[in-house]
Structure formats: C-alpha cells, structure tokens
Amino acid sequence: MRLRHLLATTGLTMGLALPTVSASAADWAKVADALGKSGTEMPGGIYRVGLPRTDLQVTLDGVQIKPTLALGSWLAFQPMGNEAMVMGDLVLTEAEANPVMQKLAENGIEITALHNHLLRAQPSTLYMHVLGHGDPAKLAAALHDGLALSKTPLGITTASTSSQPPAAAGGQPDQTTTVSGSSQAPLAGSEQPARTTTTSSSLQAPLAGSEQPARNGTATTSSQAPAAGSERPALAATASDNSQAPAAGSEQPARLAIDTAMIDRVLGAKGNAVGGVYQVSVPRAETIHDGSMEVPVAMGSGEAINFQPTGNGKAAITGDFVLTGQEVNPVLRALREHGIEVTAVHNHMLDDQPRLFFMHFWANDDAQKLATGLRAALDKVNVARS
Numbered sequence: 096m097r098l099r100h101l102l103a104t105t106g107l108t109m110g111l112a113l114p115t116v117s118a119s120a121a122d123w124a125k126v127a128d129a130l131g132k133s134g135t136e137m138p139g140g141i142y143r144v145g146l147p148r149t150d151l152q153v154t155l156d157g158v159q160i161k162p163t164l165a166l167g168s169w170l171a172f173q174p175m176g177n178e179a180m181v182m183g184d185l186v187l188t189e190a191e192a193n194p195v196m197q198k199l200a201e202n203g204i205e206i207t208a209l210h211n212h213l214l215r216a217q218p219s220t221l222y223m224h225v226l227g228h229g230d231p232a233k234l235a236a237a238l239h240d241g242l243a244l245s246k247t248p249l250g251i252t253t254a255s256t257s258s259q260p261p262a263a264a265g266g267q268p269d270q271t272t273t274v275s276g277s278s279q280a281p282l283a284g285s286e287q288p289a290r291t292t293t294t295s296s297s298l299q300a301p302l303a304g305s306e307q308p309a310r311n312g313t314a315t316t317s318s319q320a321p322a323a324g325s326e327r328p329a330l331a332a333t334a335s336d337n338s339q340a341p342a343a344g345s346e347q348p349a350r351l352a353i354d355t356a357m358i359d360r361v362l363g364a365k366g367n368a369v370g371g372v373y374q375v376s377v378p379r380a381e382t383i384h385d386g387s388m389e390v391p392v393a394m395g396s397g398e399a400i401n402f403q404p405t406g407n408g409k410a411a412i413t414g415d416f417v418l419t420g421q422e423v424n425p426v427l428r429a430l431r432e433h434g435i436e437v438t439a440v441h442n443h444m445l446d447d448q449p450r451l452f453f454m455h456f457w458a459n460d461d462a463q464k465l466a467t468g469l470r471a472a473l474d475k476v477n478v479a480r481s
Contacts, residue, residue: 122231122232123136123142123172123231125231125232125235126142126144126172126179126231126232126234126235127144127235128232128235129232129233129235129236129239130144130170130235130236130238130239130249131239131249131250132144132146132249132250134170137171137393138391138393139173139391139393140173140174141171141172141173141391141393141394142171142172142231143169143170143171143172143393144169144170144171144172145167145168145169146167146168146169146170146185146242146247146248146249147162147163147166147167147168147248147370148162148166148167148168148186148220148247148248149162149166149248150246150247150248151166151186151188151218151220153165153166153216153217153218153220154216154217155213155214155215155216155217155411155457156215156411156459158403158405158411158459160213160216160403160411161370161371161372161403162370163369163370163371163372163374163401163403164372164401164403164411164413165212165213165220165401165413166186166220167184167186168183168184168185168186168247169183169184169395170182170183170225170238171183171393171394171395172231172234172235173388173394174231175228175388178228178229178230178231179228179229179230179231179234180226180227180228180385180388181225181226181227181228181231181234181235181238182224182225182226182385182390182394182395182444183224183225183238184222184223184224184225184395184443185222185223185224185225185242185245185247186220186221186222186247187220187221187222187223187245187247188218188219188220188221188245188246189218189219189221191244191245191246192209192221192223194244194245195223195241195242195244195245196209196223196241198240198241198244199225199237199238199241202236202237202240202241203227203229203237204225204226204227204234204237204238204241205225205226205227205445206223206224206225207224207225207226207442207443207444207445208222208223208224208441208442208443208444209221209222209223209224210222210439210441211438211439211455212413212415212438212439212455213413213438213455213457214436214438214457224443224444225238226385226444226445329363329364329480329481330362330363330364330377330473330478330479330480330481331364331377331378331478331479331480331481351368351371351373351404352404352406353373353402353404353408353410353462354408354462354463355368355373357462357463357466358373358375358402358462358466359375361463361466361467361469361470362375362377362400362466362469362470362473363470363473364376364377366400366402371403371404372401372402372403373401373402373403373404373410374399374400374401374402375399375400375401375402376392376397376398376399376400377397377398377400377473377478377479378392378396378397378398378478378479379396379397379398379417379476379477379478379479380477380478380479380480381449381477383396383417383447383448383449383451384447384448385444385445385446385447385448386446390444390447395443396417396451397417398414398415398416398417398473398476398478399414399415399417400412400414400469401413401414402462402465402466404462405459408461408462408463409459409460409461409462410459410460410462410465411457411458411459412435412456412457412458412459412465412469413438413455413456413457414455414456415453415454415455415456416453416454416456416472416473416476417451417452417453417476418451418452418453418454418476419449419450419451419452419477420450420452422475422476422477423440423452423454425475426454426472426475426476427440427454429468429471429472429474429475430454430456430468430469430472432468432471433464433465433467433468433469433471433472434458434460434464434465434468435456435457435458435465435468435469435472436456436457436458437454437455437456438455438456438457439453439454439455440452440453440454440455441453
C-alpha cells in the first residue's frame with residue numbers, strides 16, 4: 096500500500112508542468128522596453144544587447160580605438176524557465192565606475208569583476224562584469240538605472256528601414272535595431288528616456304559575398320578558407336560576440352584595409368567584419384558553467400580576437416583569451432615571444448566551472464606577424480577544433 100502511494104505521489108510530481116526554457120518565457124520585448132535598448136536573439140534563446148561606447152574618443156599608442164575593437168559594452172540574457180540570468184561587460188570611465196556600481200548593487204545586480212583591458216589608453220576605461228538572476232524585465236530596469244549614471248548611449252530604438260540587413264552586433268544575426276537621438280544617456284538625476292522599442296523584422300538575407308553573419312548565429316564564410324593541407328588543424332569558429340555594432344546610421348565597410356583571408360588561414364578560424372574591425376571568436380572545447388547555468392559563447396566564454404587596420408598592412412589587435420590555470424603561462428609566453436603585450440589577467444565570473452582566467456592583449460604591428468603570434472597562443476588552448 097505504501098509503495099502504491101509512493102509511486103502515485105512520484106507520478107503526480109513528475110506530471111506537474113515544469114517551466115520551459117524558451118525565449119518567449121523571457122519576453123524579450125519587455126526587456127528591451129525596460130533597458131531602453133533592444134537586441135538580438137542568439138542561438139539557444141539568448142538575448143544579447145550591444146551598448147557600444149560611441150560617445151568615447153579613446154586613443155592608445157596613437158591609434159583611435161573603434162567601439163568594435165575594445166569599447167563594446169554588452170548584456171546577455173539567458174532564459175531560466177520564467178526567469179532569466181543576465182551577464183555582461185560594461186565599459187565605463189573611471190568617474191562612472193563607482194556611481195554605476197553603487198546603483199547596480201542597490202538594485203540586486205552582482206558585480207563579478209572590475210578591471211582594465213588596455214594600458215596607456217586615454218582616457219582610461221574600466222570594464223565592469225555583472226550578473227543577475229530573476230525577472231528579466233526587472234533585471235533590465237535595474238541595469239538601465241545603473242547605466243543611466245554613465246554616458247553609455249541609451250535611448251529610443253526604432254525598426255531599421257534599410258533594404259539591407261543592419262550591422263549585426265558582434266556577429267549576431269541581422270535582426271537588430273538602430274538607435275535614434277542623442278548618443279549620450281541622461282545625466283544622473285535627469286528624467287529617464289522613453290523606453291519604447293521595436294525590432295527589425297526584415298526577412299532579406301545578406302547579399303552574396305556580404306560579411307553579414309548567417310541568421311543561425313554561426314560565423315560567416317570568409318572569402319578564403321584555411322589552406323588545404325595546412326599542418327595546423329582548423330579551429331571551430333563562432334560568430335564574434337565580444338564587441339558591438341557600429342553607431343546607428345553608420346555603413347558597413349565594403350572591405351577592410353587588411354588581408355582577412357590571411358587572418359582566417361593563419362588562425363585556422365573564420366572571422367567577421369563589424370564596424371571597421373575584423374573579429375574572430377573561437378569556442379573552448381569544454382562546456383562552461385557559472386553555478387548550474389551553462390555559459391555559451393554568446394555570454395562571453397569564447398576566445399575573442401579583434402583586428403583594427405592601422406595602415407600599410409598593420410593592425411591593432413586586442414581581445415581576450417579564456418584560459419584554465421594551466422594554460423595561463425604557456426599562452427603568456429607565446430604572446431610575449433611574438434611581441435604581443437599582455438595587458439591584464441583576471442576573472443570575469445565568480446562560480447565558473449572550470450575555473451577560468453581572462454588574458455587581455457595589445458599590439459600594433461604587421462598583421463601577418465601578429466596573426467602568427469596569436470595562432471601560437473591558440474595552439475596552447477583547449478579550443479574546439481573542426
């Protein structure tokens with residue numbers, strides 16, 4: 096009798112409707128409305144919002160940094176049944192860091208890291224990593240209120256009216272939005288901007304040969320695949336996620352003044368041109384978790400490499416390598432042996448499995464020389480290989 100009762104109870108429990116993990120559960124339209132900026136749904140139902148610091152004019156070693164090279168704030172929402180987890184990286188000036196931090200902490204957003212990515216940059220920028228769990232619209236509102244204490248561009252977003260797909264944010268599919276109005280957020284204490292948003296619903300695919308990403312969120316096909324018979328294995332590449340789309344109204348470059356086919360060939364992975372920068376993202380072989388939640392590439396778990404052409408075959412490079420503890424020094428030595436500066440080593444998460452360290456780098460030199468050095472470093476990392 097007791098056994099029958101136990102089985103009946105177990106069956107009843109198993110039969111209860113459990114929350115489903117879906118984009119509709121998170122209701123991304125409400126997130127966009129609360130945040131004041133809309134984004135794009137990525138593979139796995141992740142909703143990613145790009146917040147490029149187009150208001151900042153940052154230079155390093157005589158190079159003016161494009162937002163897509165190293166100034167791309169972003170937030171990514173992952174559904175958790177009827178709730179969501181949000182992770183992100185906010186680019187802030189030194190004066191903005193503590194007011195934003197205080198407001199976010201007051202509103203229940205966790206700060207998981209605050210650090211530099213670059214050295215000698217003027218003005219100096221800091222990078223604040225954030226984490227939150229709960230109702231997605233409430234998380235977005237809390238993040239909006241924190242960002243409003245910075246000059247991060249926020250405002251009304253409108254549907255794209257261009258006949259071509261808009262620039263994808265960090266290699267995302269082409270369902271994005273453009274930003275109208277001022278490039279600066281309101282100052283602290285001022286009224287909040289209107290938060291109504293609409294998203295583009297264009298069904299037109301990119302033109303043949305376009306550098307726009309495919310709509311499934313995977314990396315675009317480069318003009319040239321890695322050389323056949325190459326001694327180095329090809330690496331699995333995903334659409335770049337580490338940087339954001341250019342400012343509203345900017346045009347996609349017809350072709351970068353850099354040999355992107357060479358970069359693909361040397362790195363063994365295919366990149367994507369976004370906002371005047373060539374971005375390559377390579378996933379790690381392991382599945383990354385933060386606590387019990389999986390952290391896919393769209394939430395910042397992939398090796399990220401950016402090239403910004405600086406003329407005469409040269410490029411400025413930056414990004415971050417995502418490394419286990421055993422990989423840190425082999426990668427550091429490989430970069431330094433090829434003349435690439437290591438500018439920071441730190442965490443981005445607090446409860447990640449495996450434990451990861453993020454190594455940022457910088458150089459401005461011959462693009463092929465730098466690609467060779469970066470490949471030497473990638474060969475020390477347990478990345479996915481195709």
